[in-house]
Amino acid sequence: MRLSEPHPNPNIRIISLGAGVQSTVMALMAAKGELEPMPDCAIFADTGYEPEGVYEHLNWLEKQLPFPTYRVSQGNIKQDIEKGLNTHGTRFVAMPFFTKEGGMGMRQCTNDYKIVPLKKKTRELLGLGYRERAKNQVSETWLGISWDEMQRMKESRDKYIYHRFPLIEKQMRRHNCISWFEEHYPNRPLSKSACIACPFHDNTLWRDMKVNDPVSFADAVDFDKKIRNLPTFKQEQYVHRSCKPLDEVDFDNAEDKGQMSFLDECDGMCGV
Numbered sequence: 001m002r003l004s005e006p007h008p009n010p011n012i013r014i015i016s017l018g019a020g021v022q023s024t025v026m027a028l029m030a031a032k033g034e035l036e037p038m039p040d041c042a043i044f045a046d047t048g049y050e051p052e053g054v055y056e057h058l059n060w061l062e063k064q065l066p067f068p069t070y071r072v073s074q075g076n077i078k079q080d081i082e083k084g085l086n087t088h089g090t091r092f093v094a095m096p097f098f099t100k101e102g103g104m105g106m107r108q109c110t111n112d113y114k115i116v117p118l119k120k121k122t123r124e125l126l127g128l129g130y131r132e133r134a135k136n137q138v139s140e141t142w143l144g145i146s147w148d149e150m151q152r153m154k155e156s157r158d159k160y161i162y163h164r165f166p167l168i169e170k171q172m173r174r175h176n177c178i179s180w181f182e183e184h185y186p187n188r189p190l191s192k193s194a195c196i197a198c199p200f201h202d203n204t205l206w207r208d209m210k211v212n213d214p215v216s217f218a219d220a221v222d223f224d225k226k227i228r229n230l231p232t233f234k235q236e237q238y239v240h241r242s243c244k245p246l247d248e249v250d251f252d253n254a255e256d257k258g259q260m261s262f263l264d265e266c267d268g269m270c271g272v
Helices: 021-031 052-064 077-086 109-126 147-152 174-184 203-212 214-226
Strands: 012-016 041-046 069-073 139-142 161-164
Touching: 012 021, 012 109, 021 052, 021 174, 041 109, 052 069, 069 109, 077 109, 077 214, 109 139, 147 174, 203 214
Parallel strands: 012 041, 012 139, 041 069, 139 161
Antiparallel strands: none
């Protein structure tokens, strides 16, 4: 059995678009007929807390595609977290922050802000009502997982969603995706899709943000200070693995190890 192959008879073909490296290249390859059949649409799940460069890239990308891109949202993750800090009775949004006790916190952000809105839009496009069970309706949903991320491949738990991995079918690794993009769109930068203060950033990304996007970095520093004492947690929370305030971290210092490299962790369905 092949690792990935097209569904024999889907009602609709959807690209899960994170606007990062892999999903961008996947969408553009489809637009050029290098991946078939042509998708019907793309869906971008907006957390409301992406760097401005991601939104600029998405605006450009939409103009290159012959099919529509739907932007969906479950809210602004940063604003929701800040509300949880200041409002009694508000459900707190769990992000995987670091503690000095070791380890990372619970991670609900992927499900709440990426997967849930994508599924809602998929059901809408399939004509499924609220809580209506799918009979024969099915979406072939393309995920931008590359050959070097094969361990992230998963079948959908929902009967109405069939996961397809076109980059796996082409045996394309991340560096192959970058090379393809540079060949077809020279001098055009590629964005990395992730929330501004995502704990999965590595030191290279933090350093680049600090130097080249000081507005986003200042936002992340402010956010890091606000989450220091989260409700229901006994330990102080930090965005960076070193468990130091973000503006005190030396991103060139080997002692301040960066985060785990998850490549485009939030690209498409954020690792799912």
